[in-house]
Amino acid sequence: MTHKRFHAAILIMFIAVQIIALDISNVAAGPARPGKAFEGEDTSAALLEYAGQIGGAAGGVDVLGGYAYLGVGPRLYILSITDLAHPSLTGKSPVLQGTINSVSIRGSYAYVTTGDTGLQVINVSNPAAPALAGSIDTPGIAYSVKTSGSFAYVADGPSGLRVINVANPASPVEVGAYDTAGGTYGVELSGSFAYLADGRGLQVVDVTSAISPTAAGLFLTTGGAFGVDVSGSYAYLADGGNGLRMIDITNPFSPTESSSYDTAGWSEGVFVSGNYAYVADGGSGLRVIDISNPITPQAIGQRDTEGWGRSVVVANGYAFLADVEGGLRIINVMTPTRPVEVSSYETPWIAEGISVAGKYAFGAFRYGGVRIVDVSVPTDPVLVGVSDTSDYASDIILNGGYAYVAYGAGGLHILSTTNITSPVDVGSYDTPGWAKSLAINGSFAYVADGSSGLNIINISSAAAPLSAAVFDTPDTASGVTVAGSYAYVADGNSGLRIVNVATPGAPVEAGSFNTPGFAGSVAIAGNHAYIADGGSGLRILNISNPASPTEVGYYDTPHYANDVLVTGRYALVADGNSGLRVIDVADPANPVEVGSYNTPGEARNITLMGDYIYLADNTGGMFIFRFNTPTGSRTQYLPMLSLDRPGFSITGRVTLNGNSFPGVVITTNNGMTAMSGNDGNYRLEGLETGSYLLTPSRTGYVFSPGTRTVAGSATGQDFTAALAPIVTPTPTQVPNRCTNVLANGGFESNTGWEITDTAFRAVYSTAEVHSGSRSLRAGITTPADNRYSYSSARQRVEIMEEADKAELGFWLYRVSGEGTNQTILLPPPGWELENTVLANDIQYxxxxxxxxxxxxxxxxxRSSRQDWEYYEFDLLGYSGMTIYLQFGVYNDGYGGVTSMYVDDVSLEVCPP
Structure with missing residues (x-):
């Protein structure tokens, strides 16, 4: 993996999770009204039945005897490491109430932290069958735990240190607490003291009395303290962006820094053994630092890993690294200057899209590639194959011997599934935007390409896909479904766009409807479109007249609707931190929630095959549910997918002046299409028995013959192109003038800006305006809403290479409950900011x-001036470049809340 992110390795700690919340909901009669709670018999348990689960993000790790204990999503995996070159799964716990952040083994019990759901105690006396013994829900977000005597000491995020009596593992009880000023992420014990990685530094707490812990000493840092270990007279602090800090704790009441070493990555975990500190360094994997002289530490070894190094323990000359995306990495550190990975245990993290065919589920792995899972036994899914890439996989479709994958910045990739457990990349097309979602119809792939809109790609030649057309939607194309002659695009802040694709090479917008939320996914059933609309839940539109869609009903789901699938009378919604919701839409004007399952991760994507629902739960892995619907209450929402190519095919070649001629669309009389590739060849496949009229078309050309009639499979159906008469328009002189290249700089409409999908999103606001009626508000205004979140909006702009002037101007109105601070540490260029945890609220x-x-x-x-201020910047240095301008606010979840209003943004670009 070539890209590294400050991402879910930290963010999963903030996910609010509860599990198995089964309920029923109803909605009042009438069009376009929200759902209301329905009091009645709970039938959801019969409707949704948990079947199985696999994978998730790798959390904490501990080692004892011949076993490694690894947190994988919401389960504890116990791996035999007697043969270090071949670690193997011995057993795994039941699904817990949250995703695992840390693991600590003591005797016959594993103590694991699961974020919002606190501390879980697992009996591991039988490694083949670990069982939940007891649990306690802490008031904060449980990140890590260490035990001593009869007590477990939990780093509980915003609730500081919690002391739990675990003398009876089946019934843990909180007996004491110390609420720190920061956010407590890591804990280590030494003597009568607990040493806390407290976000903003090292907090030392005297725990002589477990019932009444008291503050001892404090040492503040600026990097973001996440992990801590203690050896001798020193505490070693994994301080995020500042690397490793060595703090002298000879006097625990007055700790002082001895030295530091700024690692290349983001230091999140540390383990000290002998003269060496082993640092889980985020995107830089494992770092080995010689601390024999605490005054002058030296980095002597490094081992990059597949993903994000999160936590590490060392035993018998081997480092065991929990690598968020890559599972467990076992690294030989007997020669610290030359760490060597000897083996790994891959854990499938299926974060995004899922497609199922036959006995296999293909999962899009957010941070690179595809995971293949055998689901022939739904209660026991098994990872059987991996296809790694360096790109961000967000969606996948299996169709006719290929897997089509939306790969973010990498566009569309086509994988051959001839060898099912080892798919091979046979072709790709790099779209101009960020490929988020896709649909396949005939010989075309329709890609929701983020800020670049809808990209239509000819896939008649898997090895050489070609762009047929690009349709630029107003906002962020995030989901797409094709039905009949229309592509239905979920376009973020601009809602639903209906695009006529009867001629794929010439798409035309037929109609639109601006939903109130962020349209991320769309499903079509009959005359209705069902839209997963982010914070605005499920929206239901009548699309019988594509030119004028109307909303007929909606259901406000509890969290954030990411994806929707419709089958018969049911809409299945992937609702973020609220898991899977089942909505009865038999009466679209009156949707009723009839079932739910609150998964431990973040529900992102849904697929239905047969009687089973497959849910991509981000850090929670993949969940499988049996859908026990009454007979006749649903139909299969899409054709049964196959790994083989169905039907018969028609092939031919298009030439111009005897040479291959690409880009010609061949259309059948029933609306199927194909496009000629670079070799001039086209292929129509999956055809049913019958007679077809083929018509070639490309703007500016005529063809001989003009049509062909074909019955059954056929080859050699060739066409010859010639230039059509050209009409030359009279050129219009354009005056030499400056242009504002930014759209909607006054935020008076819902266009132009991409509002990023975060825990607390930016919104258009009327609360504070510089001119007009609206502005953009980023950040949090109400203390009760305080949480870790970025909140921002951005716009893509191009500055002409020959520009003589490029001047950016804008107005800001800033508010912060944490006061003004103009000396906040700057991150280095290249950071992907919204995947980074910072130590202070920031306006940027x-x-x-x-x-x-x-x-x-x-x-x-950070400022709290609470008045409009004007800013102006010269961006001429970005001439000839495509850039994004991003306005936003970061809240760290502690102290006061911070917000910012933006208005009257312009970027004036002048030619020479």
């Missing part, structure tokens, strides 16, 4: 490159 204006990586900071501070 950034310049990003095409990959959305930060390349410049225009504003990076």
């Amino acid at each position: 204006v950034l310049v990003l490159n095409e990959n959305r990586q930060m390349i410049d900071t225009l504003v990076w501070e």
Whole structure:
């Protein structure tokens, strides 16, 4: 994996999770009204039946005897490591109430922290069958745990240190607590003291009395303290962006820094053994630092890993690294200057899309590639194959011997599934935007390409896919479904766009409907479109007249609707932190929730095959549910997918002046299409028995013959192209003038800006305006809503290479409950900011490159002036480039809340 992110390795700690919340909901009669709770018999348990689960993000790790204990999503995996070159699964716990952040083994019990659901105690006396013994829900977010005597000491995020009596593992009881000023992420015990990685530094707590812990000493840092270990007279602090800090604790009441070493990555975990500190360094994997002289530490060894190094323990000359995306990595550190990975245990993290065919589920792995799972036994899914890439996989469709994958910045990739457990990349097309979702119809792939809109790609030649057309939607194309002659695009803040694709090479918008939320996914059933609308839940539109869709009903789901699938009378909604919701839409004007299952991760994507629902739960892995619907209450929502190519095919070649001629669309009389590739060849496949009229078309050309009639499979159905008469228009002189290249700089409409999908999203606001009726508000305004979150909006702009002037201007109105601070540490260029945990609330204006990586900071501070201020910047240095301008606020979840209003943004570009 070539890209590294400050991402879910930290973010999963903030996911609010509860599990198995089964309920029923109803909605009042009448069009376009929200759902209301329904009091009645709970039938959801019969409707949704948990079947199985696999994978998730790798959390904490501990080692004892011949076993490694690894947190994988919501389960504890016990791995035999008697043969270090071949670690093997011995047993795994039941699904817990949250995703695992840390693991600590003592005797016959594993103590694991699961975020919002606190501390879980697992009996591991039989490694083949670990069982939940007891649990306690802490008031904060449980990140890590250490035990001593009869007590477990839990780093509980915003609730500081919690002391739990575990003398009876079946009934743990909190007996004491110390609420720190920061956010407690890591804990280590030494003597009568607990040493806490407290976000903003090292907090030492005297735990002589477990019932009444008291503050001892404090040492503040600026990097973001996440992990801690103690050896001798020193505490070793994994301090995020500042690397490793060595703090002298000879006097625990007055700790002082001895030295530090700034690692290349993001230090999140540390384990000290002998003269060496082993650092789980985020995107840089494992770092080995010689601490024999605490005054002058030296980095002597490094081992990069597949993903994000999160926590590490060392035993018998081997480092065991929990690698968020890559599972468990076992690294020989007997020669610390040359760490060597000897083996790994891959854990499938299916974060995004899922497609199922036959006995296999293909999962899109957010941070690179595809995972193949055998689901022939739904109660026991098994990982059987991996296809790794360096790109961000967000959606996948299996069709006719190929897997089509939306790969973010990498566009569309086509994998051959001839060898089912080892698919091979046979072709790709790099779309101009960020490929989020896709649909396949005939010989075309329809890609929801983020800020670049809808990209239609000819896939008649898997080895050489070609762009047929690009339709630029107003906002962020996030989901797409094709039905009949229309592509239905979920376009973020601009709602649903209905695009006529009867001629794929010439798409035309037929109609639209601006939903109130962020349209991320769309499903079509009959005359209705069902839209997963982010924070606005499920929206239901009548699309019988594509030119004028109307909303007929909606259901406000509890969290954030990411995806929707419709089968018969049911809409299945992947609702973020509220898991899977089942909505009865038999009467679209009156949707009723009839079932739910609150998964431990973040529900992102749904697939239905036969009687089973497959849910991509982000850090929670993949869940499988049996859908026990009454006979006749649903139909299969899409054709049964196959790994083989169905029906018969028609092939031919198009030439111009005797040479191969690509880009010609061949259309059948029943609406199927194909496009000629670089070799001039086209292929129509999956056809049913019958007679077909083929018509070639490409703007500016005529063809001989004009049509062909074909019955059954056929080859050699060739066409010859010639230039059509050209009409030359009279050129219009354009005056030499400056242009504002930013759209909707006054935020008076819902267009132009991409509002990022975060825990607390930016919104258009009327609360504070500089001119007009609206502005953009980023950040949090109500203390009760305080949480860790970025909140931002960005717009993609191009500055002409020959520009003589490129001047950015904007107005800001800033508010913060944490006061003004103009000396906040700047991150280095290249950071993907919204995947980074920072130690302070920040208001920012950034310049990003095409990959959305930060390349410049225009504003990076915190202010509470509460008045409009004007800013102006010269961006001429970005001439000839495509950039993003991003306005936003970061809240760290502690102290006061911070917000910012933005208005009257312009980027004036002048030619020479």
